[in-house]
Amino acid sequence: MFDDRSPIYLQIADKIKEDILSGALGEDEQVMSTNQYASFYRINPATAAKGFQQLVEEGVLYKRRGIGMFVSPDAREKLRTERRERFFEEVVDAMITEARVIGIPLDEIVRRIEGAK
Amino acid sequence: MTLSVEVKDLTIRYGETVAVDGLTLKLAGGKIYGLLGRNGSGKTSVLSAVSAFRKATSGAVLVGGAEPFENAALTRQICFVRDRVDAQDGDCARGVFRMARMLRPNWDEEYAQALIERFHVPLKKRIGALSRGAKSALSVTLGLAARAPVTIFDESYLGMDAPSRYAFYDELLNDYIAHPRTIIISTHLIEEVGSLFEEVVIIDKGRLVAHDDTEALRARGVAVTGPADAVAEFTAGRTVLGDQRLGGTRSTTIYGQLTAEERGRARGAGLDLGPVGLQDLFVHLTAEERR
Numbered sequence: 001m002f003d004d005r006s007p008i009y010l011q012i013a014d015k016i017k018e019d020i021l022s023g024a025l026g027e028d029e030q031v032m033s034t035n036q037y038a039s040f041y042r043i044n045p046a047t048a049a050k051g052f053q054q055l056v057e058e059g060v061l062y063k064r065r066g067i068g069m070f071v072s073p074d075a076r077e078k079l080r081t082e083r084r085e086r087f088f089e090e091v092v093d094a095m096i097t098e099a100r101v102i103g104i105p106l107d108e109i110v111r112r113i114e115g116a117k
Numbered sequence: 118m119t120l121s122v123e124v125k126d127l128t129i130r131y132g133e134t135v136a137v138d139g140l141t142l143k144l145a146g147g148k149i150y151g152l153l154g155r156n157g158s159g160k161t162s163v164l165s166a167v168s169a170f171r172k173a174t175s176g177a178v179l180v181g182g183a184e185p186f187e188n189a190a191l192t193r194q195i196c197f198v199r200d201r202v203d204a205q206d207g208d209c210a211r212g213v214f215r216m217a218r219m220l221r222p223n224w225d226e227e228y229a230q231a232l233i234e235r236f237h238v239p240l241k242k243r244i245g246a247l248s249r250g251a252k253s254a255l256s257v258t259l260g261l262a263a264r265a266p267v268t269i270f271d272e273s274y275l276g277m278d279a280p281s282r283y284a285f286y287d288e289l290l291n292d293y294i295a296h297p298r299t300i301i302i303s304t305h306l307i308e309e310v311g312s313l314f315e316e317v318v319i320i321d322k323g324r325l326v327a328h329d330d331t332e333a334l335r336a337r338g339v340a341v342t343g344p345a346d347a348v349a350e351f352t353a354g355r356t357v358l359g360d361q362r363l364g365g366t367r368s369t370t371i372y373g374q375l376t377a378e379e380r381g382r383a384r385g386a387g388l389d390l391g392p393v394g395l396q397d398l399f400v401h402l403t404a405e406e407r408r
Contacts, residue, residue: 008312009332035294
């Protein structure tokens with residue numbers, strides 16, 4: 001569930017983004033209401049609403065008045081692009097730093113990647 | 118209908134002891150509030166004044182804009198729940214429920230029955246013979262089923278075991294969603310129940326320490342960790358809540374939001390910025406050395 005150490009609404013937004021990236025939530029699919037979400041995860045409804053609002057502002061979700069929140073048609077593609085931009089810095093560079101610290105030669109990593117092709 | 122709760126320059130004295138010391142608070146109606154404070158910080162005194170169980174020594178309490186003290190119509194709208202039951206030891210729970218049905222204008226009998234079953238409230242035993250857990254179960258059942266526009270739980274579920282407490286959190290949240298009202302919860306179990314609060318009020322020695330949106334408060338504590346010199350330089354001139362050293366590493370907890378520029382500067386200096394949980398923040402803000 002959610003930890004106590006960072007804003008819960010950001011954790012909610014991240015969780016929904018993960019579901020969109022993995023395909024568990026499809027384009028134009030309705031997401032749970034803030035009340036359902038609050039009740040399910042045992043959090044204040046205002047906190048849940050803040051997480052959803054964040055996603056509306058980012059264009060990941062859109063509102064249909066009186067019906068609920070839906071996944072934007074281009075949300076998955078948008079999130080994938082964002083993640084790709086961060087991939088080298090957050091995943092690859094971090095891996096290289098870790099490899100240097102523990103003494104794994106980069107050649108060995110390259111060989112492993114070649115093997116996975 | 119939701120009712121706001123306002124406390125204006127409230128002071129409560131017991132003889133020489135000042136329990137509440139010029140406290141001012143404004144709580145909008147329809148939210149769930151967490152009231153946090155150490156033992157003896159004045160939580161129960163404030164809540165007793167809000168519920169009209171106690172008269173203010175000076176200052177004012179307003180619920181929905183009116184004074185609740187000796188105002189029967191208004192006090193029916195305020196439900197104060199503790200971990201003991203306001204009844205004679207010889208009474209049985211059945212009698213306590215009969216009273217509640219009469220006194221509480223929004224009482225929901227069907228909901229009360231469901232809660233009695235869920236929390237295994239013994240109806241036939243005398244109040245004096247109930248275990249601590251059973252007393253808590255009875256109290257929270259009375260508090261929830263009353264559906265009072267202002268409902269206050271003053272550490273009322275401390276006697277319950279963990280599964281019963283979580284059942285209580287679920288009931289509270291779902292019933293609040295279905296019937297929005299002003300709820301104030303005072304508790305020591307911050308990690309368990311913190312995610313239910315929309316706003317948090319922290320008091321210490323009868324004075325206000327912090328009142329903010331829970332999420333904003335969470336974002337306000339930052340743990341700065343790294344080489345001792347760099348940490349000292351970065352945290353100089355800030356409100357320091359706590360400080361720990363381990364060899365050449367230092368971790369200092371500061372209070373106050375950091376700008377993006379400051380975050381960047383910290384990272385550039387090889388410092389790690391970590392979030393601080395609500396409970397840790399509470400511990401730091403009310404620690405002995407800060408008193």
